[in-house]
Amino acid sequence: MKSIPFIVPLITLPLPISAQAAEREAPESATPNVIFIYADDIGYGDLSCNGAKTISTPHVEQLAAEGVRFTNAHSAAATSTPARYAMLTGEYAWRREGTGIADGDAGMIIRPDRYTMADMFRDAGYVTGAIGKWHLGLGDKKGTQDWNGLISPNLSDIGFDYSYIMAATGDRVPCVFVENGRVVNLDPNDSIFVSYQKNFPGEPTGKNNPELLTMLPSHGHNQSIVNGISRIGFMKGGKSALWKDDQIADELTGKAVDFIEQHKDRPFFLYFATQDAHVPRVPNARFAGKSGMGPRGDVLLQFDWSVGEVMATLKRLGLDRNTIVILSSDNGPVVDDGYRDQAVELLGNHKPGGPFRGGKYSSYEAGTRVPCILRWAGHVEPAVSDALVCQLDWFSSLASLLGVEIPAGAAPDSENYWNAWLGKDPLGRPALVEQNAQNNLSIITADWKYIEPGKGSPYNRNVGIETGNSPDPQLYDMHNDLGEKNNVANRHPAVVEELSRQLNAIKDGRVGLPLE
Incomplete structure (x- = not known):
């Protein structure tokens, strides 16, 4: 066994x-x-x-x-x-x-x-x-x-x-x-x-x-x-x-x-x-x-x-x-x-990534979507x-x-x-953790995408792809900004705090509660 x-x-x-x-x-x-x-x-x-x-x-x-x-x-x-x-x-x-x-x-x-x-x-x-x-x-x-x-x-x-x-x-x-x-x-x-x-x-x-x-x-x-x-x-x-x-x-x-x-x-x-x-x-x-x-x-x-x-x-x-x-x-x-x-x-x-930003190696959506x-x-x-x-x-x-x-x-x-x-549940997961090539993590829900601050260059020049690495938190509105063009972390600090809490809970092996 x-x-x-x-x-x-x-x-x-x-x-x-x-x-x-x-x-x-x-x-x-x-x-x-x-x-x-x-x-x-x-x-x-x-x-x-x-x-x-x-x-x-x-x-x-x-x-x-x-x-x-x-x-x-x-x-x-x-x-x-x-x-x-x-x-x-x-x-x-x-x-x-x-x-x-x-x-x-x-x-x-x-x-x-x-x-x-x-x-x-x-x-x-x-x-x-x-x-x-x-x-x-x-x-x-x-x-x-x-x-x-x-x-x-x-x-x-x-x-x-x-x-x-x-x-x-x-x-x-x-x-x-x-x-x-x-x-x-x-x-x-x-x-x-x-x-x-x-x-x-x-x-x-x-x-x-x-x-x-x-x-x-x-x-x-x-x-x-x-x-x-x-x-x-x-x-x-x-x-x-x-x-x-x-x-x-x-x-x-x-x-x-x-x-x-x-x-x-x-x-x-x-x-x-x-x-x-x-x-x-x-x-x-x-x-x-x-x-x-x-x-x-x-x-x-x-x-x-x-x-x-x-x-x-x-x-x-x-x-x-x-x-x-x-x-x-x-x-x-x-x-x-x-x-x-x-x-x-x-x-x-x-456009190999379709409407999404980034690509292989990246924290942005084209990396894992x-x-x-x-x-x-x-x-x-x-x-x-x-x-x-x-x-x-x-x-x-x-x-x-x-x-x-x-x-x-x-x-x-x-x-x-x-x-x-089977196509019967229109919602799926409440949250999912994504991982980029530098092992920097992000969390996505139906409404938001939060990329935690991480080390590494923001751009991989060899392959010409944005990595999503940044010392600053990033937050994207997944209803209105699928291309992740506008970082709204400064405008929604409570959402950043909640998603950061959820991500840390998942890291620790606990189940993070979905946003209210």
């Missing part, structure tokens, strides 16, 4: 389906399959279902037309690792040391003794799979992985029956796929060596050998070269195991389809985490040049294709009505995140919801659906808002 550090009661709400519908759908809905399609660095404004006019993502549009599209859905953090940690554990990442952006040789950030969402699905009788970007560490400690044997611990130790993953991200070594704890296609005579401390003798780098590059870095990303692209970190060997960047989407989508096909006769949970639109952006030839916005726009089309493949597979196998599909993104968008791929020059009128759709054919009426919801709550909400009692202390920050996810 996994040890649990906190004690939190489980709140279970009845599934809001009429008695007639429940009787009619019982054979197919008692244990619906669940698929998370989890995008990488795709912003609220990057998808045409959210009003983007400069890009067409028809498969996502179809998903939105058949489900609930959320306008106020959030990841728990404005960067990848903490957002994924929070979603899979049901715990705000800022409560834990070592949950910042992970190197490719990081040890397991979610330790084997933690009860995870995958464990919850296992307890409900599901087969569980994780395919795609991981970025939550492997092995016991940083830099100690056996990349040439069984990497342990791995995802099987935290609830996943099957895994086919990128150890970290596309811009970090090792640039290999790992299946069930072992590097795929590894030649035993060509061992892999990885370091985030120093280079291996004789190995070229982007910094010293720019003539070998097919894509130049704009900042950082100038260490080991793989496929003509320099990455973060140093790597030697493993040539037969290296991924091909323009084939990543095809490889991961193919594995997702395989998983669905192999488990079509029993309930399954699939965490399908795509690489798109994270750097380096190398679209398949089918999509290259098709968006008019360079590689970043092209991989948005590629992501849409992946969504279409998953949905087509469900329909082909007759699983369409018995599968909950949830699509979202790990954090907000970034245009130039380290490579000269013309993303800035070709952006035109496209992300695209989100839930589709469950026959159970969810198509709708647009303005409810305040967070990926943190998928854990407890789905546990309530499946009738799983979460062990005492697990998922301590996750709450059951299943009615909101």
